[in-house]
Amino acid sequence: MDRGAIPTSDIPGAVDVQATLESGQTYLWWRPDGATYETDGAYGGSAWYRTVVDGDVVEVRQTADAIEWRSTTDAAPLVRELLGLDDDLHEIRRAANGDDLTSAAWDAYDGLRIVRDPFFGCLVSFICSAQMRVERIFAMQEALREQYGAPIEYGGETVHAFPEPGALAAATEQELRDLKLGYRAPYVQRTAEMVASGELTERDVRGRAYELAREQLTGFVGVGDKVADCVLLFSLGYLEAVPLDTWIRSAIDDHYPDCDRGNYADTSRAIREQLGPHAGYTQTYLFHYLRSGGDA
DNA sequence: CTCCAGGGAGCCT
DNA sequence: AGGCTCCATGGA
Secondary structure, eight states: OEEEEEEGGGSSSOOOHHHHHSSSSOSSOBOTTOOOTTTOTTSTTOOOEEEEETTEEEEEEEOSSEEEEEESSOOHHHHHHHTTTTSOHHHHHHTSOOOHHHHHHHHHTTTOOOOOOOHHHHHHHHHHTTTOOHHHHHHHHHHHHHHHSOEEEETTEEEEOOOOHHHHHTSOHHHHHHTTOGGGHHHHHHHHHHHHHTSSOGGGTTTSOHHHHHHHHTTSTTOOHHHHHHHHHHTSOOTTOOOOOHHHHHHHHHHOGGGOOSSHHHHHHHHHHHHOTTHHHHHHHHHHHHHTTOOO
């Protein structure tokens, strides 16, 4: 077992691991202590969080002056990547819209960083997110791991990775419905099939210009513009992507009505113009802030 | 009971 | 392109 610590002094801007991992932007981390996300905010923010990347278990927790990690590999660079620790939050916020709402959201969760989830897990988890509450999206991903994820022996326990595309492609629609995926079950199966067969993969998306990348992603079954933006933002590092979900649409209605252009593509351009470069960063702060009861 | 949750597919015009 | 309608599930 490898372990280490990344001093917060080596990170540009604030870091808040809890806000980063419990803000509904990633469903691929969990608490090995068994605590359910969002049910007990009283633990002080120092709990361990766990995920699996390319067969390696990675755990992180926040201390007073560092991000501690332990892993089956030398995970320091990986942790920096996964948690967006190289993003310069000073610069990103400085360039953002400084209106009252966005300032309140940034102040409330200073240190929240945009994650870089592995592509396939991000894709599947946001296909599952359609018309579904955050807590239940976590539960669905856990069920997929337990049922289809490769087991890894780790410190005397068995940890399950997120399923490989082939494993979900081989599942039946009914099996996935039995995991309470509902009408998303065939979407997940068919998208997994596309990735596993090579019909459409991360390589067809990564590196393309933002709007073209979004268009490519909508080729997956169960992926429209909104889910595509989530994958671009939370996996591929397109920090300008602004997923237009129910919460940000509500914020547009209440605070930026001129940005509502009646269709996704034009509203997207308008809100990106409104929120500035790295608009996805501000969108994620707004999502977490509004959903947590801010802006009453 | 109804309403809603990080929407999208299929079908219609 | 833009507007329906339907789609599972569970908590408020």
